[in-house]
Structure formats: structure tokens, C-alpha cells
Amino acid sequence: MITAEGLTKRYGKRTAVDNVSFTASPGRITGFLGPNGAGKSTTLRMLCGLATPTAGSATVLGVPFRSLENPGLQVGVLLDAGAQHHGRTGHEMLALSAQLMGLPTQRVDEVLELVSLTPREGRGRIRGYSLGMRQRLGLAHALLGDPSVLILDEPANGLDPAGIRWMRALLTSFAGAGGTVLLSSHLLLEVEAMADDLVIIGEGRVLAQGSAAEMLASTSIEDLFFTTTAQHGREDVTS
Amino acid sequence: MTAIPFIRLSRVELRKQVDTRAGLWLLVAIAIISAGLGVLTLVVADASSVTWTALTESASIGQLLLLPLIGVMAATSEWSARTALTTFTLEPRRTRVNLAKLTSASLLGVMVMVVTLAVTAVLNLIGILARNTDGSWSLDWGILAGMVLALVLLVWQGVAFGLAFLSTPIAIVAYLALPTIWAVLTVSIEALRGPAEWLDINQTLLTLMAGTTTGDGWAKLTVSVLVWIGIPLAVGLWRTARREP
Numbered sequence: 001m002i003t004a005e006g007l008t009k010r011y012g013k014r015t016a017v018d019n020v021s022f023t024a025s026p027g028r029i030t031g032f033l034g035p036n037g038a039g040k041s042t043t044l045r046m047l048c049g050l051a052t053p054t055a056g057s058a059t060v061l062g063v064p065f066r067s068l069e070n071p072g073l074q075v076g077v078l079l080d081a082g083a084q085h086h087g088r089t090g091h092e093m094l095a096l097s098a099q100l101m102g103l104p105t106q107r108v109d110e111v112l113e114l115v116s117l118t119p120r121e122g123r124g125r126i127r128g129y130s131l132g133m134r135q136r137l138g139l140a141h142a143l144l145g146d147p148s149v150l151i152l153d154e155p156a157n158g159l160d161p162a163g164i165r166w167m168r169a170l171l172t173s174f175a176g177a178g179g180t181v182l183l184s185s186h187l188l189l190e191v192e193a194m195a196d197d198l199v200i201i202g203e204g205r206v207l208a209q210g211s212a213a214e215m216l217a218s219t220s221i222e223d224l225f226f227t228t229t230a231q232h233g234r235e236d237v238t239s
Numbered sequence: 240m241t242a243i244p245f246i247r248l249s250r251v252e253l254r255k256q257v258d259t260r261a262g263l264w265l266l267v268a269i270a271i272i273s274a275g276l277g278v279l280t281l282v283v284a285d286a287s288s289v290t291w292t293a294l295t296e297s298a299s300i301g302q303l304l305l306l307p308l309i310g311v312m313a314a315t316s317e318w319s320a321r322t323a324l325t326t327f328t329l330e331p332r333r334t335r336v337n338l339a340k341l342t343s344a345s346l347l348g349v350m351v352m353v354v355t356l357a358v359t360a361v362l363n364l365i366g367i368l369a370r371n372t373d374g375s376w377s378l379d380w381g382i383l384a385g386m387v388l389a390l391v392l393l394v395w396q397g398v399a400f401g402l403a404f405l406s407t408p409i410a411i412v413a414y415l416a417l418p419t420i421w422a423v424l425t426v427s428i429e430a431l432r433g434p435a436e437w438l439d440i441n442q443t444l445l446t447l448m449a450g451t452t453t454g455d456g457w458a459k460l461t462v463s464v465l466v467w468i469g470i471p472l473a474v475g476l477w478r479t480a481r482r483e484p
Binding site: 045048049050051052065066068069070071072073074075077079080082083084085086087088092096097099100101102141 | 240241242243247248250251254255258259260261316320321322323324325327328329330331332481483484
């Protein structure tokens with residue numbers, strides 16, 4: 001369970017997030033949509049206690065993120081797959097976090113296998129990883145502590161079609177087992193295929209939210225997205 | 240759920256200081272410089288002056304110079320490599336993480352000193368057998384304790400500067416240059432000489448390492464440590480608590 005209540009973040013005069021409220025419920029995948037610069041990442045950072053809200057509050061599993069004890073065992077977070085020390089190996093990066101959470105090293109091999117990174121790839125330095133491999137490593141890291149909540153920023157970024165299909169199956173079964181998933185994505189059709197609930201934001205504000213079934217009953221996700229955010233694809237501009 | 244024990248947090252921070260190439264190569268450089276200086280003393284110094292304590296004194300220069308840089312990187316690499324994102328989602332109590340960095344860097348300093356003592360013991364034995372050196376095994380505990388404390392304080396200064404500047408090159412240059420610039424100023428400007436006794440950490444640490452800190456020497460050490468470690472550390476803890484990874 002994730003709740004945001006009146007989350008607001010101002011940097012100087014610029015308001016990045018403006019009074020955002022929503023709930024991501026257990027057993028459901030909540031898709032968090034919005035154009036670039038809409039405030040998605042800033043909102044997710046506030047949920048994870050990395051940024052301090054100017055106003056409003058957020059809770060994960062009923063408490064502010066910063067109050068969680070050993071949060072890695074409760075919330076899996078992937079905000080930026082590139083934010084890793086490139087001189088460490090993938091295995092070492094996971095092993096550090098496993099040690100911190102109090103998990104056996106064997107768990108590292110399990111999650112590497114889960115995201116289809118071979119033991120050989122795990123022994124390679126992250127510097128040599130492709131974007132897709134870094135994304136898989138980031139997902140492995142999010143799953144390491146066997147959490148009940150996942151917060152993922154653009155998790156499909158850089159994954160190949162097989163990877164995207166694998167991730168969809170993974171998140172669907174995660175939610176099916178009662179887990180809470182909040183994910184942001186620009187892949188609208190992918191979100192449509194997975195999400196139970198939608199939250200659409202633009203210019204820092206929530207523009208629409210509700211169950212995906214109701215919101216998409218009479219429209220496609222692309223039409224919903226573009227009418228809601230009042231943005232138009234390039235084809236629309238030229239036609 | 241129970242909180243992450245501080246010991247475990249410190250062990251992970253220690254591992255992070257030595258599991259990268261930069262950390263590993265700094266340790267290798269320390270080993271080479273320290274062993275080299277120990278051997279140099281063994282070979283070149285007057286045989287009557289070569290003792291376990293004397294060998295340890297010269298062999299410790301490598302870590303006194305370079306180990307603080309591991310402290311700097313422990314603080315700055317979180318931001319330069321952007322691992323702060325992971326570190327602070329796994330332990331949101333950021334000041335606790337920084338205290339674990341200080342603890343683990345101190346532990347690394349003590350471990351390096353223990354290894355140094357073992358190596359210089361071997362060198363001392365070689366000296367006795369090969370050069371008929373004085374070879375005294377009695378350790379000057381004043382000097383030894385002074386060196387360990389000085390090393391820990393220098394590593395803390397490294398962490399403190401790293402936290403205050405949050406950039407590896409700026410923090411290293413500041414760590415190396417600022418105390419020296421201050422020392423040069425105090426030599427050239429008459430009016431600064433009085434305060435300099437209290438504010439020159441190079442001087443107070445040299446006295447500490449010589450094992451000759453007494454009476455108001457401790458007060459001077461404390462004041463210089465507060466200025467050169469306490470202030471940057473306070474600034475660094477404050478910046479870390481607020482900065483967005």
C-alpha cells in the first residue's frame with residue numbers, strides 16, 4: 001500500500017509537483033503516467049524519502065518511508081538503473097545490499113537467475129553492461145529483499161521485447177500474490193496490458209486517476225493519455 | 240522488522256571502501272610505500288637506531304598520506320557514482336550511514352596499523368640477523384598510540400572533507416591544500432603565530448605522533464581537531480541530510 005496526500009515539491013519558484021494525491025493498493029498494479037517533466041520521478045523520489053516534500057505527505061505500508069526499519073526487505077525500489085558504481089561487478093553490487101539487509105549471499109545468485117543474468121555476466125563490471133543488463137540488475141536489486149511493495153521508474157527502459165514480456169509476467173504474478181506495484185512508464189500499451197489502476201499527471205498535477213477498466217472502457221490508452229495531458233504526437237501536429 | 244544493526248552497516252561501508260579499483264589500488268600503493276620506507280630505514284639508517292618502533296614510524300608514512308583519501312572517496316563516491324540513491328533507500332537514516340563511514344574508516348586505519356606492525360616486526364628481525372641492528376623490541380606506546388590516533392583523525396578529516404564538498408577532486412585538493420596554506424600563512428604572518436598553535440592540525444598531529452603531547456598540548460589538539468574535522472563534518476552531515484540523490 002502506497003499513499004500520497006497533497007504531495008508538493010517546489011524548487012525555488014518552479015513547482016515540480018503540485019498537490020498530488022493517490023493510492024496504490026495491494027494486489028494491484030498502478031500505472032503512473034505523464035509526459036517528460038510532469039513530475040513523475042520527483043513524486044517517486046518523495047515516496048522513497050529521497051526528496052523532502054515542500055508540503056503534503058506520503059506513506060508506504062502505512063508509515064513514511066524514512067520510518068521503515070530495514071526498508072529493503074519491505075519495499076523494492078528501482079529509480080535509476082544507471083546510478084551504480086561502474087567499477088563494481090553486478091554480483092558485488094547485489095552482495096553489498098544483501099549483506100546490509102541481512103540476507104545470505106545465495107540470495108544474490110537467486111535474483112540474478114530470476115532476471116536472466118548469467119553467473120558470468122554477474123561477475124562482469126557494471127561499466128561493461130548494456131542498458132538492458134543494467135535494467136535487469138536494477139530489477140534484481142529491487143526484488144532482492146523479497147519485498148511486498150515495488151516502486152519502479154521506467155523499469156522497461158532498455159529491455160528487449162522478451163525482457164518486456166518477462167517483466168510483465170513478473171509484475172502480474174507479484175501483484176497476484178498480493179503485492180503492491182507502482183510503476184511509471186512511457187510505454188502506454190505495455191501499461192495498458194498490465195495496469196489495474198492509472199494515475200495520469202501533467203505539469204505536476206494529477207489530471208486523471210481511477211481503475212484502468214473504467215478509464216479505458218470507451219477509449220484507447222493513447223487517446224486517453226493525449227486528451228488528458230493535452231499533448232499531441234508529432235503525427236497529429238503535421239496532419 | 241528490526242533496524243539494521245550499526246555493526247552491519249559499518250561492515251558494509253568498510254567493504255565498499257575496498258571493493259572498487261580506486262580503493263584497492265590505494266591500499267596497494269600504501270602497502271608499497273610503507274614497505275619501501277620500512278626497508279629503506281632498515282638498509283640506510285644507522286644500525287644503532289633501527290628498532291621496531293623506528294621501523295614502524297617510517298613505515299606508517301604511506302597510510303598517513305594516502306589512507307585519508309579512502310575516507311574522502313567513501314564520502315564522495317556516493318554522489319559521483321550516484322550510489323546514494325541505493326544507499327539511502329536501504330538506510331534512510333543518512334547520518335547513521337555517515338557515522339558508519341567514520342567507524343569503518345577508523346577500523347580500516349587500525350587494521351592497516353596492525354599489518355604494519357607485523358611487517359616491521361619481520362623487518363626488525365631481518366635487521367638483527369643481517370645488520371646487527373639495535374633491534375629493540377620494546378614498543379614506545381606513546382608513539383604507537385599517537386600514530387594510531389593521528390591516523391584515525393586524518394581519516395576522519397578525509398571523510399569530513401569528502402562530506403563537506405561532496406566532490407572527489409575538490410575534497411582531495413582542499414584536504415591536501417587548506418591545512419598547508421594555513422601553515423604557510425602562519426609562518427609568514429606574525430600576528431597569526433599565537434592562534435596558529437591552536438589551529439594548525441599538521442603541528443598538533445606531529446606532536447601527537449611523536450608521543451610528546453602534554454597538558455595544554457591536548458587542548459591545542461582538541462581545538463585544531465574541532466576546527467579541521469568538527470566543522471567540515473558538521474557541514475557535511477547537514478548537506479548529506481538535505482541533498483537529493
